Amino acid sequence: MKILIADYIYTQKGFISKQAVAFTETVKEINTLEILKEKYPNAELIQTEPNSILYPGFINTHVHLEFSANKTSLKYGSFMSWLDTVIEHRDDLMGACDNTLMQKACKEMLSSGITTFGAISSFGNELEVCEETPQRVVFFNELIGSNAMYADMLYGDFMERVKASQNCTKASRVTPAIAIHSPYSVHPIILQKAVNVAKQEKLPLCAHFLESQAEREWLSSGTGDFEAFFKKYFNTSTPVTNIEEFMHAFDSYPTHFTHCVQATPKELDYLAKKGHSIAHCPRSNRYLGCGRLQIEALKLPFTVATDGLSSNDSLSIFDELRATLMLHNDIPIQALATSLLKSVTSDAAKVLNLNCGEVAVGKLADFAVITLPETPKREEEIALWSILHTKEVSHLFIEGEKYV
Ligand code: MCF
Ligand code: FE
Numbered sequence: 001m002k003i004l005i006a007d008y009i010y011t012q013k014g015f016i017s018k019q020a021v022a023f024t025e026t027v028k029e030i031n032t033l034e035i036l037k038e039k040y041p042n043a044e045l046i047q048t049e050p051n052s053i054l055y056p057g058f059i060n061t062h063v064h065l066e067f068s069a070n071k072t073s074l075k076y077g078s079f080m081s082w083l084d085t086v087i088e089h090r091d092d093l094m095g096a097c098d099n100t101l102m103q104k105a106c107k108e109m110l111s112s113g114i115t116t117f118g119a120i121s122s123f124g125n126e127l128e129v130c131e132e133t134p135q136r137v138v139f140f141n142e143l144i145g146s147n148a149m150y151a152d153m154l155y156g157d158f159m160e161r162v163k164a165s166q167n168c169t170k171a172s173r174v175t176p177a178i179a180i181h182s183p184y185s186v187h188p189i190i191l192q193k194a195v196n197v198a199k200q201e202k203l204p205l206c207a208h209f210l211e212s213q214a215e216r217e218w219l220s221s222g223t224g225d226f227e228a229f230f231k232k233y234f235n236t237s238t239p240v241t242n243i244e245e246f247m248h249a250f251d252s253y254p255t256h257f258t259h260c261v262q263a264t265p266k267e268l269d270y271l272a273k274k275g276h277s278i279a280h281c282p283r284s285n286r287y288l289g290c291g292r293l294q295i296e297a298l299k300l301p302f303t304v305a306t307d308g309l310s311s312n313d314s315l316s317i318f319d320e321l322r323a324t325l326m327l328h329n330d331i332p333i334q335a336l337a338t339s340l341l342k343s344v345t346s347d348a349a350k351v352l353n354l355n356c357g358e359v360a361v362g363k364l365a366d367f368a369v370i371t372l373p374e375t376p377k378r379e380e381e382i383a384l385w386s387i388l389h390t391k392e393v394s395h396l397f398i399e400g401e402k403y404v
Pocket of ligand 1: 064067086087120122142144181185208211284307308310311
């Protein structure tokens, strides 16, 4: 048993003070230090620095580790130029992305307090790293392939990767999962097969959806920048699906849709009605010229996620939260800070169906302790000060084990 003492604990009821947490792999009790010491006299005491706040470990629901080698290869500014450079540099970037680089990416996430991440995997290259990293990993095997001629082969390869991720060692914290790349890149027949697998085997499911204006135009009318792209690389001139058909493919299974920047209010309402959620990647959207997701109007749960280094400059969840505050400059800042912390803790855990994301009895003891540079003058501002002042966490626990 361990007992952790911090000035504040972030809970569903707000920040509480003068309390400590007793835990093993899970949280056993939250009470005053005196009572906990009396009840668990042999427990190891962990006294954190003054002005520390205990948070549940942060959850980054969407990252592409395989693209960690990108620094200046991919062109930012507009989605289509970015995609062209993905095609151009993909092999080089994959070749340069060895285990050491991906371990560095995991470490960067860990230092910023991320105890769980959703890894979108195109080839399965990062499975070994994800098995070895201390973090909980929801391993999203990506299905991609719009050409009916190759669909069966691509689906076969995809299922092999799904199986490999289902056979991870018990010691690892990997959960197998499925990612549908996007409506423009996945043939509806294999899409439906993959959704059925997710449903039957109860695997978390995600999909990039309505990220760019070009995607919207291609899916609605077969025109725009994607027309030349598909002509050039695939010698086709018609989209394999449309927005409505794609959305309906997920009707019977809650899915985590990434981006949705270009979705209409009606489409967002539809997603909400079907119990789906959104991964909001503000820096990725900004860097790829995709626009701003109107989070103030959402009626469905959303998470804030970094996306990969393919469309970002860091994998720090606090860098992402600070950027989110800047992008949504019309939303009152204190309320926004509070809702963003929820989006990367309890809301994200619900989306990924994990028993973490809250400091509460019975939850997994995944914690991130942050330390403010001085005593917060007003309690209602702790959420904002936490986001603004944190570069690295001061302690981090996963399932009760200390890693930072
Ligand atoms: O989320 C961003 C932007 N949207 C789509 N795909 C990706 C992102 N970052 C990496 N990707 C990957 C995706 O998984 O890039 C490839 C896929 O394997 C693009 S499709 C040619
Ligand atoms: Fe992505």
